[in-house]
Amino acid sequence: MLVEFAKNTPQPKIDEIVHLLDNAGCRVRSMHCYGHPVLRAVSGHINGQMRELQANSYIERIVDASTPWELVSRAYHQDDTVVQVGSARVGDRSEGLMMIAGPCSVESEEQILKAAHIVKAHGASILRGGAFKPRTSPYSFQGLEEKGLALLRKAGDTVGLPVVTEVLDAGDVDMVASYADMLQVGSRNMQNFKLLKAVGRSGKPVMLKRGMSAQLSEFLLSAEYILSEGNSDVVLCERGVRTFADYTRNMLDLNIVPLIRDTSHLPIIVDPSHGSGDRKLIEPLCMAALSVGAQGLMVEVHPDPDHSWSDSEQTITEAAFGELMGKLQHLDGWLNAESYTETNS
Amino acid sequence: MLVEFAKNTPQPKIDEIVHLLDNAGCRVRSMHCYGHPVLRAVSGHINGQMRELQANSYIERIVDASTPWELVSRAYHQDDTVVQVGSARVGDRSEGLMMIAGPCSVESEEQILKAAHIVKAHGASILRGGAFKPRTSPYSFQGLEEKGLALLRKAGDTVGLPVVTEVLDAGDVDMVASYADMLQVGSRNMQNFKLLKAVGRSGKPVMLKRGMSAQLSEFLLSAEYILSEGNSDVVLCERGVRTFADYTRNMLDLNIVPLIRDTSHLPIIVDPSHGSGDRKLIEPLCMAALSVGAQGLMVEVHPDPDHSWSDSEQTITEAAFGELMGKLQHLDGWLNAESYTETNS
Amino acid sequence: MLVEFAKNTPQPKIDEIVHLLDNAGCRVRSMHCYGHPVLRAVSGHINGQMRELQANSYIERIVDASTPWELVSRAYHQDDTVVQVGSARVGDRSEGLMMIAGPCSVESEEQILKAAHIVKAHGASILRGGAFKPRTSPYSFQGLEEKGLALLRKAGDTVGLPVVTEVLDAGDVDMVASYADMLQVGSRNMQNFKLLKAVGRSGKPVMLKRGMSAQLSEFLLSAEYILSEGNSDVVLCERGVRTFADYTRNMLDLNIVPLIRDTSHLPIIVDPSHGSGDRKLIEPLCMAALSVGAQGLMVEVHPDPDHSWSDSEQTITEAAFGELMGKLQHLDGWLNAESYTETNS
């Protein structure tokens, strides 16, 4: 159960309610969301206090999400959340196609700058590039680390694109946040709860990638960790899951996209590069992702994919990216026009 | 390795080659495909005979598919196969949207006739309806059996639609084939090899549904069973797979659609009703399936879904079906126009 | 809800109750189990008739299994079922180690006879050997069919062992039953319901292997199909399931063994050959299966495994089988002594 106060409610007025609920045996958690003070209490115990709460003039709403995820639920917040990432707006369909693109890893100044020019030229809105790489083997390339962040920042600034990059550890959040416009929490860290709390306190937008075998509820509860620390600028990302299938690296789960749009206000984008691990599937899966309601896409693009230091098989060339963007912008335009017609008919 | 003969090659000329290969230690299998006699032999042993085979004037092609599936491969047959099902043509994009629709089960004459009128009125091309139902429990409704087949046939004839229905057992193939325009082999029977052989000899088009945890290679080799019996009228159907996910009945695997279109000439359609088990996902998943290249769709529709005897949660109403068809025809038209432009540019 | 009658209840007395329940709106199914007539009706509707049923002197018990599986439940039948297979008794711990062994396929008279001598010499109780092989590819060896059955029968008779072999199709049940002491329904056919019904009417013991991604409830309901046709001689077999794991052919699921023993009276055995696909895991997994409560084991043994026509990687030699049997008999003895001590202490 969420108790939302008016934006400028004085702290003592909130404390009174905390006290009331504490005395009633509720376990209360005090949070902020979209500028409002919010108390969260277990619904079973709060019901006896309902009359008093409803009478309190500082309390604007009492919301029973009736799902384990509360702040991220549509029951709590009905409109689609739009996440501002530098100049880009994730979740705002009126902005046109939201494409996040760039190489798997930042490899050199020349490489990331070339990649930035490519993705900018063909209409991407955000530049991606990894500087801290979560690699299965300790002997694989682990990323250029802070040097890579500086190169990514510089490339983004040069072409005029905001940048997103992965942070692997709570202890690195401030440093990464000083370079990036959006922090990525990767699949392997979807339930690294210390990291979720840290990015929740970072003041930066967060892209949360789904874990390799995460249930819908686990995915949304990981987002809830971030919101419960006061940060509602969260973009969800479906990137394929691990199943029995041996013919693709992962199985892209498009079922989850409309389910999440139904139950949560957070924007969800799709990453078909990791979701298939196969270059030739990028285009059809991007088309499918938009059709199913994804609010954006993330694709790995490299000036020279065959010499990419990581994820080579799933990375596309400039030519392929250009062709892809043409088709996707066309489809996105058509889908937007469709839904416009539909809304007004 | 496949050795294809000219259509009217005299049997003794084929026998000569069989003899030659037998003597060379090949295990040879004699088949027919698209009207051509075809011999299949293990490639390792055939290579020594290549010169003689190439010199034989009755032999038109020698094809090394280099995949375990051979007759179903694009290496063997490059053009998309079109499967004629009564008046409908599955796999022919120029025909517009290919929609197969109808109830999970035939329940009564009134129900199946109503359903037939509904799906016909909104543009479906083939009527579906189960008379032999594979049910997890022996105590669940098992279908109306032959009586249901007769009702389905009558409903199809009344509204002018070909019909598809499931056959559960090799011993039932002739009987079911006497009523249906296309035989469905269900997920649970994808590796019922006796049934695959029987439908391969039935002379009827076959819709082969993917097994619940079938790999791509297993799916195509099950189709190969049917083709190797002389029947190349096979429609593949992706219908979701079983994974760890607990929020949908199955996980629809759209990754496999473009992979199959790449490696096989057989048409592939998508069944989002079973692929999700959730009514509210039917529309977005249908859109996604078309976008990813599926050549048709199969959807469960019932005059009164909430009183459907089976699969109620995933079945949609006439109103929902009508709205769905409007959107899908629009998208299909747009996708076809796109690919037309693309081809000619 | 199951209504069990005394063994020799006259049919008219049963018909009276069927009539009573029909009139009360129950859907009633008439069956036989362990020699008793049994009616099965949906519990919701039967409750109003309870007083009358309880007063009926022919009715011995009314059992609410409270699980979807009823005849196979311990609620219905509390003692462990023992299945007599020729001279062997599956499920009877006092008989010592129950080992079913032999080659994947019957390949020749010499091969199956050698194999029979080997498994007999080292203490196996039942000889296995496939004559109808479910193979992924139509071009793989499909078994010697009826000729193979005759060879298997002869080998069993020669060494004095009952034989078990797979039947793939309802239409073959009578023929296979004329050679075999127990009919195997394989993983791919666990939900081939026509086949389940046919073996249920065959009068022969049935070994039902778990499907590759079958839930516990699906496994037991497939067994229920067989019992509901009047055949309670069913042996369940866990043989590994399909998961994400890429380092073994299947993942042996030992969790399910004690769960099945808890909820069902049917004996369950374990097949580590298919459950791992790896020779070197056979011994530890056999040990584990006995420890977890399995009532028998099935292992692939071949006179010359490296030249086995199928499943070579998971098949063991005579030497390995001999060593294995020594250890297992020792462990089995120890486990039996333990549980004897426990029961009497």
Next chain:
Amino acid sequence: MLVEFAKNTPQPKIDEIVHLLDNAGCRVRSMHCYGHPVLRAVSGHINGQMRELQANSYIERIVDASTPWELVSRAYHQDDTVVQVGSARVGDRSEGLMMIAGPCSVESEEQILKAAHIVKAHGASILRGGAFKPRTSPYSFQGLEEKGLALLRKAGDTVGLPVVTEVLDAGDVDMVASYADMLQVGSRNMQNFKLLKAVGRSGKPVMLKRGMSAQLSEFLLSAEYILSEGNSDVVLCERGVRTFADYTRNMLDLNIVPLIRDTSHLPIIVDPSHGSGDRKLIEPLCMAALSVGAQGLMVEVHPDPDHSWSDSEQTITEAAFGELMGKLQHLDGWLNAESYTETNS
């Protein structure tokens, strides 16, 4: 390829070899393992230098593990590693049954002390108890944190047992290490590479739990991260994986135990509490785990399981634990005697 130097090789002698390999184009990593300096270089480039390396008197061994995991491989280190945890020795079969037991979470001084007395009294070797809990929901109990560590330490000292507890974040390693005898890295963090590196530098033994959908190679490469930081005191723990199965919380994978024992020198233990999530499976799965070669067990025990703050369904009582330990010690003794007989025969 691993190049192992004699224990007291002077640094300049090592540097010479690093220089040699650098010049040959190898990417070289300098490590320590079991007190030896070790260089790791990609095998492709090192071969040209082999003669010079073999002639170097400081180099004791050059090992090509031929697996992606190198330091953890049996190719590199043939004997079973024994990990000393306070007074306990994990991996040393001569010590008798290795049981790690205790509650899921430290809840209070009284609770953890009671639990410690229980597990000590019945023969456990190490006390477990969580103070930092990785919980799916931000609103669930997150553990008593440092206060919990102090209580755990005190309870262990009081009864004379070493303690193991989970660490969630690289930033907490030093603090947790100041209380614990062994650091646990949980399933959700198996690929938290910053944490792996931090525990690798901690100087404390580490228990690494398998991730929910980790392949064998990923599990061992996560261990390799720890060893490559100089810490070879690693205990692996199989705790069940996530599959399609809906009747247990996880599926315990006993296939992996003998495979890991075959390919790695690290001890592996099994946690049936998480591996099934079901109290009634603890005993049979413990028996099976020992039978399959696990070198220890971890079980959740609580003075009052039904009022446990977490994992209540899988936690057992003192009575159940006492009975369990009796059976397991008996089986363990029998298995040890067996393998002794076998070795000497």
